[in-house]
Amino acid sequence: xxxxxxxxxxxxxxxxxxxxxxxxxxxxxxxxxxxxxxxxxxxxxxxxxxxxxxxxxxxxxxxxxxxxxxxxxxxxxxxxxxxxxxxxxxxxxxxxxxxxxxxxxxxxxxxxxxxxxxxxxxxxxxxxxxxxxxxxxxxx
Amino acid sequence: xxxxxxxxxxxxxxxxxxxxxxxxxxxxxxxxxxxxxxxxxxxxxxxxxxxxxxxxxxxxxxxxxxxxxxxxxxxxxxxxxxxxxxxxxxxxxxxxxxxxxxxxxxxxxxxxxxxxxxxxxxxxxxxxxxxxxxxxxxxx
Amino acid sequence: xxxxxxxxxxxxxxxxxxxxxxxxxxxxxxxxxxxxxxxxxxxxxxxxxxxxxxxxxxxxxxxxxxxxxxxxxxxxxxxxxxxxxxxxxxxxxxxxxxxxxxxxxxxxxxxxxxxxxxxxxxxxxxxxxxxxxxxxxxxx
Amino acid sequence: xxxxxxxxxxxxxxxxxxxxxxxxxxxxxxxxxxxxxxxxxxxxxxxxxxxxxxxxxxxxxxxxxxxxxxxxxxxxxxxxxxxxxxxxxxxxxxxxxxxxxxxxxxxxxxxxxxxxxxxxxxxxxxxxxxxxxxxxxxxx
Numbered sequence: 001x002x003x004x005x006x007x008x009x010x011x012x013x014x015x016x017x018x019x020x021x022x023x024x025x026x027x028x029x030x031x032x033x034x035x036x037x038x039x040x041x042x043x044x045x046x047x048x049x050x051x052x053x054x055x056x057x058x059x060x061x062x063x064x065x066x067x068x069x070x071x072x073x074x075x076x077x078x079x080x081x082x083x084x085x086x087x088x089x090x091x092x093x094x095x096x097x098x099x100x101x102x103x104x105x106x107x108x109x110x111x112x113x114x115x116x117x118x119x120x121x122x123x124x125x126x127x128x129x130x131x132x133x134x135x136x137x138x139x140x
Numbered sequence: 141x142x143x144x145x146x147x148x149x150x151x152x153x154x155x156x157x158x159x160x161x162x163x164x165x166x167x168x169x170x171x172x173x174x175x176x177x178x179x180x181x182x183x184x185x186x187x188x189x190x191x192x193x194x195x196x197x198x199x200x201x202x203x204x205x206x207x208x209x210x211x212x213x214x215x216x217x218x219x220x221x222x223x224x225x226x227x228x229x230x231x232x233x234x235x236x237x238x239x240x241x242x243x244x245x246x247x248x249x250x251x252x253x254x255x256x257x258x259x260x261x262x263x264x265x266x267x268x269x270x271x272x273x274x275x276x277x278x279x280x
Numbered sequence: 281x282x283x284x285x286x287x288x289x290x291x292x293x294x295x296x297x298x299x300x301x302x303x304x305x306x307x308x309x310x311x312x313x314x315x316x317x318x319x320x321x322x323x324x325x326x327x328x329x330x331x332x333x334x335x336x337x338x339x340x341x342x343x344x345x346x347x348x349x350x351x352x353x354x355x356x357x358x359x360x361x362x363x364x365x366x367x368x369x370x371x372x373x374x375x376x377x378x379x380x381x382x383x384x385x386x387x388x389x390x391x392x393x394x395x396x397x398x399x400x401x402x403x404x405x406x407x408x409x410x411x412x413x414x415x416x417x418x419x420x
Numbered sequence: 421x422x423x424x425x426x427x428x429x430x431x432x433x434x435x436x437x438x439x440x441x442x443x444x445x446x447x448x449x450x451x452x453x454x455x456x457x458x459x460x461x462x463x464x465x466x467x468x469x470x471x472x473x474x475x476x477x478x479x480x481x482x483x484x485x486x487x488x489x490x491x492x493x494x495x496x497x498x499x500x501x502x503x504x505x506x507x508x509x510x511x512x513x514x515x516x517x518x519x520x521x522x523x524x525x526x527x528x529x530x531x532x533x534x535x536x537x538x539x540x541x542x543x544x545x546x547x548x549x550x551x552x553x554x555x556x557x558x559x560x
Contacts, residue, residue, distance in 0.1 A: 202342035
């Protein structure tokens with residue numbers, strides 16, 4: 001199981017604004033796409049988690065914007081596991097432009113929720129199991 | 141019961157693109173907001189319809205763009221009932237800029253769906269009742 | 281030069297709505313992404329067209345929705361050239377789900393605009409040249 | 421000149437996701453709408469600032485989500501000035517549901533940019549002038 005993964009995203013015309021750059025709200029959406037792909041690579045598509053009654057709800061997000069992303073840029077987004085404890089998962093993201101610029105860094109805290117009851121629940125063993133590097137992980 | 145209604149929408153910065161105008165996909169979203177407000181004015185908020193097990197699903201949409209909408213424009217959107225028959229509702233929209241320009245015209249066809257069964261069902265009587273102007277209406 | 285091309289798009293969680301399906305406005309955005317990829321495959325990235333002072337502005341769009349697209353679906357979108365004449369380009373789209381369902385069909389009419397002057401201009405020769413299949417093409 | 425202001429936003433159907441709540445990226449967009457309205461109330465529409473060659477670029481955003489926002493909720497968004505110094509503006513936001521729930525709190529840092537040169541510049545006097553409460557303000 002990999003503690004980090006990289007996915008690529010192409011900036012859509014619709015994602016730009018009249019300032020000529022990708023709108024700052026899109027980075028939050030890209031983080032979501034990046035963690036979706038990270039989960040898929042780990043063999044646990046988010047779709048399956050939801051079908052098994054688990055939801056990962058964003059409880060905190062922060063982004064620092066360093067350099068604009070432009071239309072048609074093929075961005076590389078790295079997702080890193082920062083911590084997984086109890087009902088809480090913390091992930092970090094780094095977005096890099098095709099020109100090698102650091103576009104932004106960010107973090108999300110995700111709360112693991114039981115879909116039926118709408119209440120916090122322990123993360124699936126998958127995230128927490130003893131022989132997993134996740135247990136030893138700690139936030140940056 | 142009113143066969144048409146007007147609502148206003150302020151163009152958000154996020155809705156613009158690097159061409160300096162509102163992105164053409166937003167007009168489809170504005171139509172949705174406009175019909176939501178039209179239903180509310182008629183005393184039938186869409187939220188209530190969904191709570192009563194009815195969904196109005198878009199089965200067709202068309203838009204003709206005449207003039208760009210710009211950031212911060214306070215647009216007037218007129219929603220008109222074109223027809224209501226069986227499980228099918230047709231609405232027309234006209235979007236006008238604060239400068240009086242015709243921004244776009246459009247149509248949507250909505251299919252009335254039973255939420256539980258996921259199948260087409262008759263529109264609520266509200267749309268079809270005998271003393272309603274809706275019965276006499278016809279598509280443009 | 282190819283008159284049609286296929287690209288794939290993964291439905292984002294953000295693109296779903298509380299009805300449990302991809303929101304109908306997203307299909308219009310996917311058409312844009314599909315034609316962007318089609319232009320790239322043909323060796324004419326839209327970014328280059330804009331840098332050369334040409335903009336393709338959507339003047340009409342229509343969509344018929346046949347089957348919902350769901351979260352995480354890897355959709356296939358076919359873009360077909362319907363016609364290219366003067367300042368006007370017509371494209372058709374067919375979106376198919378990974379289950380083989382026809383999600384939607386649609387058309388866009390694009391107006392070729394001189395960016396500086398903001399006025400209609402002839403499509404670049406690329407779209408119109410004599411030995412191109414485009415010249416013989418006609419709208420559906 | 422008011423250091424804080426409240427605006428309302430109606431949650432659009434398009435803004436919900438299949439989890440049945442407003443998608444967490446939308447809160448970032450609502451912050452933008454809220455500060456746009458706050459600037460308008462203060463007599464300095466953002467549109468005017470851009471026309472005068474000034475851009476306010478988001479350099480940091482953070483959100484803590486406390487309670488979901490639902491379709492059709494009429495949310496109250498309070499914008500508060502946290503600090504205005506040199507080229508940097510910090511704003512805080514509190515989003516409240518019509519049921520009185522605290523939906524989220526957040527902050528944005530905005531960098532004042534000279535549009536022509538694309539470089540940081542001093543905030544307009546409007547934000548900094550001596551008899552303004554802004555000068556005495558400090559970050560939370």
